[in-house]
Amino acid sequence: MRRALGIVVAVAVFGLLALVPKISLDTHGVFSSELNSPGTLQLLGLMLVFGGVALTYDLLFGFTGLLSFGHALYFAVGVYLTAIGTTKWDWSLPKTLAFTALIGLLLPLLLGAVSLRVAGIAFAMVTLAFAEAGSILVDKNPHGWSGGEEGVAVAFQKLPESFVGVLNTKHLYWLALAYLIVVFVIVNWAVDSSPGRVWQAIRENERRVEVLGLQPFRFKLMAFVLSSFLATAGGVVYVLLIGGATPQVTTPSFTLALLLMVVIGGTGTRWGAVLGGAVYTFLDNRLLDWSDSQTIQDLPKALRIPLSEPLFVLGTLFVLLVYFLPGGLAGLARLRPRRGGVALLDEVAAAPGAAVEPEAERV
């Protein structure tokens, strides 16, 4: 019954989102212009993409319990390969996408197989190390491919016409929505599948999974590759949406942003991460504009300065959230106290080896 309701709600929400480009609505400052203006649509598109990417991170962290500090790497792979392929290597778009997909599968398979040999903090550090290596590589700009600090713009000639031009932003918006829907469906399906149950069992008590005769490594690698591949796809949509690759997406701060998104939304839920990704992206973008507004400018210096820095607001919000709302925004929606989110991970972390019963109710 809950499942059916969940599906109805999801369909309704996605349906509504699909209609947005048709709705000309004054947003009264929430966005910088009307709802279906190209500028707003681009931001909305970004919110959808990051909602999806945050969900891929939640698959890894929230569902399987793998804390990775290097998820940004796979997103960056999607971003950079798409840009480089169409420009520096002069490939057609289909060829570039095929190549990106291949790397998007092979790279996490290889790096995951290496990283997953360790667990916990060691795993987090190894993933950080690999991501940092990627960042350095981009910085080094081998053969001038990555463009170093300036990045690489996507070659518009290679793209289908319907994706080029400001007026066609709505097509990119729909592409972003399609991405989110695909990720949402895949993640939900995967989590409910039998490997998915093993992932959640691994998060709760890996030793017990071992004892049952299942090899956690295989399942962890599966989750790792799936989530990374989907993140790479997100990178592709992202670079199309904003028109170019920049090194910002390779930094550890970007993975941290993903972590924030997932925790804000609520880890281990199916839609919390999506909401977190959207909210984070929205705030990150709009806070800067809002701080230019008269109301903020009129505030005394002690208030104006902190509020003009989006990261300050986000960081403080995050701290408050961890204290007062550990279940994230998704926790708000639940009427009874939830056994999920960061709180659950903490319980598990505090009592290693202690038997923990799996949640009877599917989230």
Next chain:
Amino acid sequence: MTEPAAPLLSVRDLHAYLGPSHVLQGISFDVPRGGVTALLGRNGVGKTTTIRSLMGLVRPRGSVVLDGAELSRLPTHKIVGRGVGYVPEDRDVFAGLTVRENLELAERNGSARYDLVYELFPELDERAEQKAGTLSGGQQQMVAIGRALLNENRILLVDEPTKGLAPLLVTEVARVLERVSETETMLLVEQNLGVVQRIARDAIVLDAGRVTYAGSTEALLSDPDRVRSLLGVAGGAH
């Protein structure tokens, strides 16, 4: 007929959980002042959990009263400050610290009884600068007991002190505990019934998270059938 003296330690309706597992399901018992009370039971029945609950290392529900003061809501270090000495099941000595440092750490106030400790365990004085991690099991046990004795306590909680020790050492430890029990009250978890019979006046038996016997050791151990049914071991003590 004089009234029986008030118990030193009074436990009422103690519940404790390990994860979702309801290990202690409302146990109640008294530890009388002076001498040794043994806490017995099969493996996994909750003896160590009981001790850890008394120590506040596991958060219990229920009442724990020591000499009139309620301990169950206090944090561990405050419980210990009320005069509770602790010898943990796996000794838990600090491997990277020297023997001397392990003892020093246990100092609570000015009056540390090094004389007593070195008298009972002269080896600790000889090996003062040795890293505790390089000691044998028996020597580590001496450190564990020694540091608990460093201070004058109202009660000593001792958890399986003879576990894994060779028979000669078992006798040695029993001798020390017997000597200590002349002046301090002890709650002793012990699987070795020989030791129990030698030094414990009273016994409490746990089974499935509840108390199934509370009375004199003598009465318990002289009845092989009772021993078998309550403790699952054949025959009485040897």
Next chain:
Amino acid sequence: MDTFVLLTVTGLALGAMYFLIASGLSLIYGLMGVLNFAHGAFITVGTYATWWSESKLDAIGSDPLRFVVAAGFGLLCGAVLGALVEVVLIRPLYQRHIEQALVTVGLSLALIALVQGIWGPTERIYPTPKWMYETTSILGAQIPNDRFVEIAAAVVTLGALTAFLRYTRYGLIIRAGVENRAMVTALGIDVKKAFTLVFAIGGVAAALAGVLAGVYFGSVDPNQGTSLLIFAFIVTVIGGLGSIPGSAVAAVAVGLIQQYANYYASSGTGDLAVVLLLALTLLVKPGGLAPKVAH
């Protein structure tokens, strides 16, 4: 030969700064199980507090003295910030390690953004005393004097920390607590004070690294702390979380490898090499170089 000497000394100087940061990180994680991301903010605060207070100390005529006083203020800010963070933010989340780490992430973002808001994102020139820019000749190489200061600072800190851990009661408590925190409380010791102390120590050491980073790079900017932090994390993990000697060894290794590879191979290779070293170390010895600490 003189290039090699210069590289070696520079590598040691960098390693010195990594060690200062890593020592705090290592102690905090070893004792409390908290991955303190706010360490980056401690570094930044140390740098900026020194820079800001220096400009207010015109009353002191002597250049180096003014710097020392300003640096002292920077260290004080580091200590106070460290202690405050522990008491206000970390302590209420007793033993919930993941939430504690997350809170430090949020705090770091907020603090660094605040610094950026107040003083802007662009670099500011650092008030380094002139003699630190001068060079001394060692084995034919011209070594800028600031390198010696950094190395000296790290050596002094290492000595002070080691002495503190060995000879003081709190040092004893911390060493024991890194091994087995629960047992320390079972001996009647209130570890909370040790927690605050360790955070304060971490704050001071990080602030010192911040002060020296300003000298080393010649300027300050809000993101300097974060870039140093990543390598410091790597050093901490390679050295073994909870081990001060381990951090020292790893810091020297990382600093030297970075310098040599960046010069003798190509720019950026050194950083890659360090990353590779981390991955290799973890795969061979997941606990890092030092023996594993129980938690």
